[in-house]
Amino acid sequence: MRTLRLVTTLAVAGLLAGGVAVVAATPASAARAVFSVTNNWGNGYQGQVTVTNDTSAPITSWRVEFDLPSSSAVSQSWNAQQTTSGSHYTFANVSWNGTLAAGASTSFGFLVNGTGTPVNCTVNGASCAGGPPPTTPPPTTPPPTTPPPTTGTPVERHGQLRVCGTTMCDRSGARVQLRGISSMWLNWETAPYAENLSALTWMRDNWNLQVIRAAMGVEPAGAYLSDPAKARAQVETIINNAVTAGVYVIVDWHAHEAQNNQSQAVAFFGDLARRYGHLPNVIWEPYNEPLQVSWTNVIKPYHQAVVSAIRAADPDNIVVLGTPTWSQDVDVAAASPVTGTNLMYTLHFYSCTHGASLRAKGDAAIRAGLALFVTEWGASNADGGLDGRSCLPEAQSWIDWMKANGISWTAWKLDVGTDTTNLLSPGAPVTGGWTNYLHGHAPFVVANMR
Ligand code: MG
Numbered sequence: 001m002r003t004l005r006l007v008t009t010l011a012v013a014g015l016l017a018g019g020v021a022v023v024a025a026t027p028a029s030a031a032r033a034v035f036s037v038t039n040n041w042g043n044g045y046q047g048q049v050t051v052t053n054d055t056s057a058p059i060t061s062w063r064v065e066f067d068l069p070s071s072s073a074v075s076q077s078w079n080a081q082q083t084t085s086g087s088h089y090t091f092a093n094v095s096w097n098g099t100l101a102a103g104a105s106t107s108f109g110f111l112v113n114g115t116g117t118p119v120n121c122t123v124n125g126a127s128c129a130g131g132p133p134p135t136t137p138p139p140t141t142p143p144p145t146t147p148p149p150t151t152g153t154p155v156e157r158h159g160q161l162r163v164c165g166t167t168m169c170d171r172s173g174a175r176v177q178l179r180g181i182s183s184m185w186l187n188w189e190t191a192p193y194a195e196n197l198s199a200l201t202w203m204r205d206n207w208n209l210q211v212i213r214a215a216m217g218v219e220p221a222g223a224y225l226s227d228p229a230k231a232r233a234q235v236e237t238i239i240n241n242a243v244t245a246g247v248y249v250i251v252d253w254h255a256h257e258a259q260n261n262q263s264q265a266v267a268f269f270g271d272l273a274r275r276y277g278h279l280p281n282v283i284w285e286p287y288n289e290p291l292q293v294s295w296t297n298v299i300k301p302y303h304q305a306v307v308s309a310i311r312a313a314d315p316d317n318i319v320v321l322g323t324p325t326w327s328q329d330v331d332v333a334a335a336s337p338v339t340g341t342n343l344m345y346t347l348h349f350y351s352c353t354h355g356a357s358l359r360a361k362g363d364a365a366i367r368a369g370l371a372l373f374v375t376e377w378g379a380s381n382a383d384g385g386l387d388g389r390s391c392l393p394e395a396q397s398w399i400d401w402m403k404a405n406g407i408s409w410t411a412w413k414l415d416v417g418t419d420t421t422n423l424l425s426p427g428a429p430v431t432g433g434w435t436n437y438l439h440g441h442a443p444f445v446v447a448n449m450r
Pocket of ligand 1: 278315
């Protein structure tokens with residue numbers, strides 16, 4: 001059996017003052033465990049386990065097991081496949097973090113109700129304890145840290161965003177209405193338009209685009225759940241491009257039944273928040289369009305779990321929350337908002353289908369104190385315009401309403417196709433320069449971005 005080293009980072013309420021590390025017993029074996037305080041609250045804490053391959057050969061899977069006292073229990077975990085038997089917990093790798101090169105590390109995290117710490121820890125069947133503790137943190141993918149090379153970009157002008165009342169404000173406290181476009185479902189793009197830096201820069205400079213939404217499909221075949229490495233790479237490319245171009249980027253968990261995969265969403269957003277949450281560019285959107293399911297019993301608990309995973313690493317970036325009925329029932333969400341700061345709520349409209357009665361729901365939500373963000377819209381039927389028809393007068397009423405209420409928006413969607421909402425026509429280069437390739441509602445969208 002190849003030897004693994006285990007580093008356990010635990011936050012234990014009341015155990016330690018000042019978050020100082022405590023080192024477990026370290027007999028002369030290759031495995032070891034380190035406990036340190038990172039985050040805790042009244043009667044619970046957040047733990048992290050880092051698995052390190054100390055051998056000179058790659059490993060292709062790992063499994064960590066431990067027990068908790070009966071007074072404590074894991075409530076959530078991420079970046080590992082958790083199975084529970086009484087007080088015994090087993091965490092195995094998921095597809096993207098199973099292979100560890102020699103010396104490489106990976107981490108998973110969990111929340112515990114109670115203050116009891118793990119005992120009887122094993123990694124691939126061997127004791128976790130052993131060896132000296134590391135003197136440096138485990139390596140993670142380095143996030144971009146250099147400022148955008150250009151001047152006068154949207155992010156340079158506005159900086160860190162926050163919710164102010166029912167609208168969005170920039171770092172100077174001025175109200176800001178961001179306008180931009182959404183990608184296609186990233187798993188169904190006909191070409192990688194959304195991942196192209198030249199195209200993004202061109203849209204910024206020619207369309208006045210300020211924000212791009214990365215619509216990461218989750219549930220369909222080929223999307224996140226079946227190919228997480230590919231989907232994550234697409235999203236991270238878009239984030240990195242947005243940082244370089246100085247535009248805002250929405251990370252969209254593009255799902256319709258996200259409550260069925262809550263642990264994956266918690267893991268995804270927790271991990272990205274740790275690596276990108278310090279950047280002013282990023283806006284989190286944990287649930288594109290819930291179906292007609294209960295806000296209070298289904299959607300709100302999901303949001304609370306994902307928001308707490310984000311906030312464990314990123315205390316301030318805006319989170320935009322999906323609402324029932326394909327993100328239309330913002331008035332329902334307003335009756336029982338999610339607890340937290342810098343939270344906004346999603347309203348989606350398609351102007352051949354939705355008009356004044358949906359705007360009235362938006363008005364009711366705003367009166368109740370919600371801040372709204374339209375992360376999808378089209379001058380089309382709600383199916384995205386399969387019939388090719390546009391409804392521009394009603395779309396103009398929506399544009400005027402969003403402007404009057406300071407509501408930011410991203411229009412659906414950056415791809416070639418025959419739907420009204422496909423912004424590009426066949427032959428559009430992947431690198432931008434699309435003046436002669438606008439399709440469907442694109443001329444209307446672009447005119448309202450400028
Ligand atoms: Mg932040």
